Amino acid sequence: MPQSEGSRVTIHDVARAAGVSRQTVSNTVNNPERVSPDTLDRVRAAIADLGYHPSSSAKSLRSRRAGAIGLELHTLGTHNATTAPVLTALSIRAAYHDAHLVPFGSAEGTPMLEGYKAMWAGRLVDAFIVAETHHGDPRPPWLEARGIPYASFGRVWDDPTFTRWVDVDGAAGTRVAVEHCIDAGYRTIAYLGWPQGSVVGDDRRSGWVAACDAAGTASSPVHGPEAVAEQDLDAAIAAAGPLVDLLSPGDAVVCASDVLALGVHQVLVRRGLEPGRDIGVVGFDGSETAAMHHLSSVAQPFDAIAEESLRLVRAALRGEPAPTAGSLLLPALTRARSTRLHRKEP
């Protein structure tokens, strides 16, 4: 790495400008916890104003920080509604944990652990955040066996003793969605979910079942019909057609994802019905797709996910024992036009 020609500013210049000793400038850069907040602000302002950057020996700096945290990005994950917001939230919040993120990629078809092995072998990261866990996921046991610090966004499904994870309570999310529909005046609450067997999908469906059971009675049930579709707009439209056939104005559909909710939305629009006014629709993920189409949606708490993941990684980096249980976060409903019911006067 060449020295950049423009960096002629020295630690003396910064010390003079900020009215502090050189040691204080050094501490500001290397050990900020030893410097008072006021001084820290003043020295950092001088550093920024003068364009000072510590060179040569200061390169070891990087290794003194709490950590370079690896996060794998998949080509396939590019279109995942949660990838970009989680990555952005992690990048922004990492600075508060005196850490930074190092995303690394694997081309499609690469065996799952290859990227992790290479990043670790090259000592490019001090820890990992593992995302999109699934049953039989080889990554948590591989990391645990080597004592590599990590946190998982997504439960470690196979081993309850692995507790360094944060996840979103899907059942709580669909429960809130059903309750919101009932409060908004919808009568029967249908469900469009994913085919049985996906851990996330089954979790989300269970909240719909529980909330309908809790709100309905034998004489006045809340349970509507249900249908399933893969996570694909065409499949969602195909499944939503027959489901909507079974509904009456004033009913609503809670969905396992925003893509499925968009399928219901498109079927309603094609039939000249207005989502919300005629049939309610709630998605899940709080994605841009939901926002664009004014779909109410159960939103993933991205900032809280990022904060908790970073807290878990830091604890692992400090060598603290794993917590007694994983962190299950509550999602919150984003209300939009698709659950605004305008009942016609009788």
Next chain:
Amino acid sequence: MPQSEGSRVTIHDVARAAGVSRQTVSNTVNNPERVSPDTLDRVRAAIADLGYHPSSSAKSLRSRRAGAIGLELHTLGTHNATTAPVLTALSIRAAYHDAHLVPFGSAEGTPMLEGYKAMWAGRLVDAFIVAETHHGDPRPPWLEARGIPYASFGRVWDDPTFTRWVDVDGAAGTRVAVEHCIDAGYRTIAYLGWPQGSVVGDDRRSGWVAACDAAGTASSPVHGPEAVAEQDLDAAIAAAGPLVDLLSPGDAVVCASDVLALGVHQVLVRRGLEPGRDIGVVGFDGSETAAMHHLSSVAQPFDAIAEESLRLVRAALRGEPAPTAGSLLLPALTRARSTRLHRKEP
């Protein structure tokens, strides 16, 4: 940073397993250019198999690599159709350049240069890739003045002497879109763009004008009507309604973005018309939104953007002079159902 307890594998173990000297293992990790490709593969395989990672002294490794490249992520950019794919492509390709990406975030409302100043002052990165440039952008002059290595994804509009940029030729993209529509049998090609004055939007519109001029004659013009909308689905739907009123079956609309194209799509669907069969629609960006709704779209060449950005950064890191001109890449059309015309037999 604690040593991970699981890492008991030593450089001896790797040397023995790969049948090479310890120096060769060290070179594989620290100076791979000194090792033959075959040996490199063999030693890296042994490193991966054994789970070896160089510890303690090897930490200086990081600073020997070609670079930690900072990339700013905005909270607002989370929903930008190009942010996630560019970031993923950069992360995957960085490894081939012996570099890695360090995304950093700025909360909304933070002055533009703050994050750059902090990352540079803390020596957390060796270079930057600047994205989403605009007129009056303070970043390129700030970086140039300090001799900080960087490349820009997006032209540096204000100073033609700043040539370390890669961008996509928007006019070429819309030209290809118009030509595709004419080839597919559409007659009049309308345009839905952004309000005049955005550099990217004006560039894209100019390709539509040029291609219609080139393909049409006085007696048989290709130019259709045009309308403008902000980059927002509601605005696009509102603008697309009156535009579609002016069209006949067999006409097409080329759009400045996938969001605008989705607006046209939604208007057609609401009127019981089928995009493609009745009215052609082409978007721009190659986003997931386009893919979901089967919209033909001018796709940004994400891999080429990433590769060229990294090449420019490496050259800057090596202290090479700036190239004589920026790199303008050609986008390519992704064909889908929205430009499949089925003319009724007369």
